[in-house]
Amino acid sequence: MQKSQTRRIAIIVPGGVGETPEGGKPLAPLANLLARIAKEFGVTVYSLSRVLPAAPLSGGPVFRLRAAPGRHGDPLPARMARLAGLLLKDHFTERYCLVHGFWAFPAGFLAVMLGKLLRIPSIVSLQGGEAACVPQIRYGNMYHPRLKKITLWTCRRAGELTALTRFQEQELRRFGLEREGIRIIPYGAEAQFYPPGEKKLLPPYRFLHVGNLTEVKDQPTLLRTFARVSREAACELRIVGPDYLNGELQSLAAELGIAGKVAFTGHLSHAELPAHYQWAQALLHTSYYEGQGIVIAEAAAAGVAIAGTAVGLIADLGESCAVAAPVGDDKMLAEKLLFLLRRPEEWENIRRNAREWALQHDAEWTAGEFLTLYQRALEGGKAVFSAGFKDFP
Structure with missing residues (x-):
């Protein structure tokens, strides 16, 4: 696939793609995946966490990295609103063809909302505790009623939804998720x-x-x-x-x-x-x-x-x-x-x-699965918009 400047995608993450002023480090599997995707698409990554201007990988900048303006400790709703505003402003000059959120909330939720607003396909990739309910340590999105409702709404309304494992998918279904076509794409190792x-x-x-x-x-x-x-x-x-x-x-x-x-x-x-x-x-x-x-x-x-x-x-x-x-x-x-x-x-x-x-199922396989998914989403036309904002939490 030849990289084209007309095929630009916006990726939203809570963090994990660059070093932060507070000393946080990139999550290597995520950063490496985004670098591979950026070989085929023009990629801008929007981070809800502040990041330093250095390249996230030693090989040099392979995707554009943008962070929500503001100070450390700002409330999450404020950071979400600022990041959405930044993405919308960029869209009117760069015209994204797809928006992809990693983690159901807050990044995936933002991706679904912006996808519907801009009438472009949205993808949500589940990552961590979205399907978890561990009462003894009060852990997981499914343990907290409000977060559970937002997570399930996001998963239902995403144009495409990926999970890391069948286990994760089955846990979400156990808590009431009903939708077809969930793609299972685990992170592969850099073998x-x-x-x-x-x-x-x-x-x-x-x-x-x-x-x-x-x-x-x-x-x-x-x-x-x-x-x-x-x-x-x-x-x-x-x-x-x-x-x-x-x-x-x-x-x-x-x-x-x-x-x-x-x-x-x-x-x-x-x-x-x-x-x-x-x-x-x-x-x-x-x-x-x-x-x-x-x-x-x-x-x-x-x-x-x-x-x-x-x-x-x-x-x-x-x-x-x-x-x-x-x-x-x-x-x-x-x-x-x-x-x-x-x-x-x-x-x-x-x-x-x-x-x-x-x-x-190595890291190259993982990137290939996401590239195939992007193609599927882009070929899906406007069918992903039909649900609108029904059942908004």
Whole structure:
């Protein structure tokens, strides 16, 4: 496809595409995806968060980046209104053919509203907790009644809707979403950065966890699972990610008697992760909820066996590609891991199947799916406008 200045699209994000004055960093999978899309379309990315004027990727500016004017801490409605005004002003000189919002709210909601106003196709891509309802930690759009209503309205009224996994789609349907044609497009790994290392299944077994240390990741279940396994097999655990729990997990590791077997690295850049995937034999990921879990795709691409709770991508991959247990069930997960550690051939089959899936669904595949979706939306004409503002929340 030849890039044409007449084929311009507006992409709305809450953040994650550039460095912020407060020290925030780009989300590498999202920024890399937008860079690939920008090779085929003229792309302007509108960020609800303030961003520094530097290029979001080291290769130089590949898409135009605009941010809502204002100060840090301004109310969300004010930032949404300013960003909408900025996009509308640009549209009258650049004439966008499509508007795409990542995350249902606020970016996806804005994309649907602006698409209807400008009479251009809108796409909404679900990303994080849109389908989640975790009462014990008050997490997820489906837990909060007002946000649930806005999210479901946005999903119904988007011209095209994408989800990261079938699990995410099914959860939304469980909460009342009724629409056809939801596209499942997970983030693929940059497979060339994750070459498989030597993965002979020999003790001490090397377990890895990558993720923010937060309540939704349910790392207490992770530690309890590892503690059960470590009582019967020599093993070690490396936990990579910034600590937002103020040392609670380190204290729990000490209580469980595994502090000497668990290493907490703290925050590491995305570029530093491949070395840890090469070190690991298995990824442990025990979240309450995941829309996908990009680390699962990255670990699989690196030839690391996948184990965790049956949410997000682990739920989609199934038993042929992952070791899964219900949310919070450290006993079952540990039993399954110990069973497979004694059966290297079965372990190897699961590891190999996951890697094959990851290589077939890499970052290039993800970008190709979105480009195909754009073409479908642009060929759909004005059918996407028929719903108007019916059921506006």
